[in-house]
Amino acid sequence: MHRIVxxxxxxxxxxxxxxxxxxxxxxxxxxxxxxxxxxxxxxxxSAGICFLTFVPxxxxxxxxxxxxxxxxxxxxxxxxxxxxxxLLHAAVFWVISFLLSGILNFLAENTxxxxxxxxLWTVSQTHVSLAVxxxxxxxxxxxxxxxxxxxxxxxxxxxxxxxxxxxxxxVTLIWNHRERTVTGLADTGNLLQTPWNGxxxxxLSRSAWKELGQISAAQVRFVPYRSVGRAAGVLPxxxxxxxxxxxxxxxxxxxxxxxxxxxxxxxxxxMIISExxxxx
Numbered sequence: 001m002h003r004i005v006x007x008x009x010x011x012x013x014x015x016x017x018x019x020x021x022x023x024x025x026x027x028x029x030x031x032x033x034x035x036x037x038x039x040x041x042x043x044x045x046s047a048g049i050c051f052l053t054f055v056p057x058x059x060x061x062x063x064x065x066x067x068x069x070x071x072x073x074x075x076x077x078x079x080x081x082x083x084x085x086x087l088l089h090a091a092v093f094w095v096i097s098f099l100l101s102g103i104l105n106f107l108a109e110n111t112x113x114x115x116x117x118x119x120l121w122t123v124s125q126t127h128v129s130l131a132v133x134x135x136x137x138x139x140x141x142x143x144x145x146x147x148x149x150x151x152x153x154x155x156x157x158x159x160x161x162x163x164x165x166x167x168x169x170x171v172t173l174i175w176n177h178r179e180r181t182v183t184g185l186a187d188t189g190n191l192l193q194t195p196w197n198g199x200x201x202x203x204l205s206r207s208a209w210k211e212l213g214q215i216s217a218a219q220v221r222f223v224p225y226r227s228v229g230r231a232a233g234v235l236p237x238x239x240x241x242x243x244x245x246x247x248x249x250x251x252x253x254x255x256x257x258x259x260x261x262x263x264x265x266x267x268x269x270x271m272i273i274s275e276x277x278x279x280x
Contacts, residue, residue, distance in 0.1 A: 007054065011046050018045035021096045022077050029092060033077045041077035045069065070094055085266075171271055172244040173204070173212060173256070180211045184245065184271035185264070192225055192274065194237070194255055200277030201237060202256045205263050208270035223257050235259060245278065 019042035026033050033041070048069045057065060070090040074081055081089055171184035182204070192201040201223050209215075215238055222234040235257035243254040254277060263272050 007050065010053070011050050014046035014049045015042050017100065018042040018049075018073075021093060021100065022073065025089060025092050025096060026078065029089060031078045031081060031089070034079045037077040037079070041073045044076055045073050048072075070097075168269055169246045169273070171273065173240055174242040174244070175212050175238070175240045178212050180208065182208045182270040183268070184273045185269045186273045186275050186278065190272050190274045191276070192223060192235075192257065194221070194223055196221070199255050200274035201235075202243070202254060202274050202277060203235070203259050203263055203272040204256050205267075205270045206258050206260050207262065209258055223255075225257075245273065249278065251277065 019038055022033070022038055022041050022045075025031075026038075048065075052062065052065060052069075070093045071086065073093065074086045074089040078086075078089055167186040169184055169186065170181055172179055172181045184202075190201075190203065192203065193199060194201055215236075219238055220236045221238075223237045224234050226233075237255050237257040239253055239255050241253070243251045243256070245251065256271075263270065
């Protein structure tokens with residue numbers, strides 16, 4: 001049995017699939033692609049798949065090319081990812097591609113939509129069997145319900161997975177006529193307060209303070225805190241001149257405690273914002 005494959009249509013289909021896979025990969029891993037990164041990556045991925053499809057390669061060259069292609073795509077689409085992050089992106093790309101190919105193969109083997117569409121496309125053929133119509137209508141209904149359910153599940157998972165991302169906001173710290181913009185996470189679990197007046201305290205990674213200059217001993221006050229794995233401790237804190245959260249909210253004289261360790265893994269954000277402080 002012979003199949004006719006049109007390279008241009010095959011390239012376009014692979015381009016669309018790669019674009020969607022890379023887009024969802026970036027959303028799930030909370031990575032912003034580089035400028036024109038999605039288009040360039042989808043184009044490179046489609047070209048690579050066409051090459052592997054139409055040009056026969058012997059083992060182990062083919063296996064090496066199949067392994068290196070997703071890694072190359074990550075370098076093109078997410079240039080800021082390094083080392084292990086790039087391998088993690090490639091693994092996620094592989095998983096999404098595997099699941100998507102399985103879904104497409106299942107639909108191709110278990111639906112008759114293509115049969116009906118081909119029949120209806122032929123103008124001279126006016127008779128379409130009732131069995132084909134009923135089967136195709138059932139397929140359309142099944143696929144529609146599955147698409148709606150899958151969309152709802154993806155939105156739920158994305159909402160749960162991206163809930164922290166939705167609370168990430170740019171924060172501009174103002175101190176001694178200097179400004180420094182960092183990424184902050186609005187956290188309802190941050191209940192830290194100053195012992196002298198009960199003012200909410202925001203927590204900043206020490207590495208993010210460098211551009212604001214040195215702090216004199218007279219400007220430092222200490223805030224006690226408790227955390228998991230440590231009974232008690234103190235954090236040095238400074239009262240800033242001001243703090244701009246997002247584009248509209250401005251806080252006068254906020255208290256910011258400085259943590260010696262990063263407040264987030266992989267430096268996704270540099271500050272934990274007290275939501276109680278945002279309401280004042």
